[in-house]
Amino acid sequence: MDEAVDEELGEESRLWSWRRRMEVPLFAASVAFLGCYAVRVLAEGLPEGWRDALLAVTYASWALFLVDYLVQWRLSGQGPGYVRRHPLDALVVLLPLLRPLRIMRIYESVRHRHAHARLSLYARVIAYAGMSAVLLGFAGALTVYAEERGAPGATIRTFGDSVWWACSTLTTVGYGDVAPVTPKGRVVATVMMAGGLALLGAVTGSFSSWLIQSFTLEEDRRPPGSSPGAF
Structure with a gap:
């Protein structure tokens, strides 16, 4: 029983450590995602090459959100229950x-x-x-x-x-x-x-x-x- 408690505490510690490390990269990804989306919406007549580059940065930012969510899911040790207990995190992955x-x-x-x-x-x-x-x-x-x-x-x-x-x-x-x-x-x-x-x-x-x-x-x-x- 003590081993199970220690393992649970260890998983929680690793989860919070991961969240702290990813806070700045995710903030940068949020800014990049929003910036690229803003340019694509507001800049009329933008060359197709630039639009493709902005779209690539947008998808890369979204991929970072997805990786972060999957890692948190794995470190939580909660299995499918993680989705039910953290619905806002899942929503952010779908809509960064x-x-x-x-x-x-x-x-x-x-x-x-x-x-x-x-x-x-x-x-x-x-x-x-x-x-x-x-x-x-x-x-x-x-x-x-x-x-x-x-x-x-x-x-x-x-x-x-x-x-x-x-x-x-x-x-x-x-x-x-x-x-x-x-x-x-x-x-x-x-x-x-x-x-x-x-x-x-x-x-x-x-x-x-x-x-x-x-x-x-x-x-x-x-x-x-x-x-x-x-x-």
């Missing part, structure tokens, strides 16, 4: 533009650390959530613009229209002055609505958790029998 939503996994790990109310830790989560919202909004704007610009009856005809729509969608404002009309555009809109709620929840939840833990630790340090002091 959704990688910013991985902030939720980081937020969950931070939320369960009740011992120390470290502002720097929560600040990093908030900063990462903000950057993730920008990346997700940009990716969504690109995808919707690519689908909507030539569609009959479309209200999103320029990239500026698409960026405005993405901002109002992610912030859950939803003015309704521009909206996707194509099926793929509406699917992207649904994902962005859910993503906006998740990212906003990570920001507000992190800040609230830090405040609550700070006040709790302050109360714990108060001498026994003393009443809360006035401000």
Whole structure:
């Protein structure tokens, strides 16, 4: 039994070690993937050779995501259950533009650390959530613009229209002055609505958790029998 526990702990240690090593390469792959996709969408009249090169970089970036997922699956030792327990990772492999939503996994790990109310830790989560919202909004704007610009009856005809729509969608404002009309555009809109709620929840939840833990630790340090002091 002890050997089984040691083996499980060893697998978990190797898994977290792999995740730490791959964080920077995967971030670079995300930037490359998004950059190549943006150029292909926005640069009209791009020579065919350049378009093929950008497509090759896009596929190479996607392949790195796939390799990372397969290695994590292998190191987890969970077999087919890994897919069920980590659905977001599988979704990111299918749609790498959704990688910013991985902030939720980081937020969950931070939320369960009740011992120390470290502002720097929560600040990093908030900063990462903000950057993730920008990346997700940009990716969504690109995808919707690519689908909507030539569609009959479309209200999103320029990239500026698409960026405005993405901002109002992610912030859950939803003015309704521009909206996707194509099926793929509406699917992207649904994902962005859910993503906006998740990212906003990570920001507000992190800040609230830090405040609550700070006040709790302050109360714990108060001498026994003393009443809360006035401000």
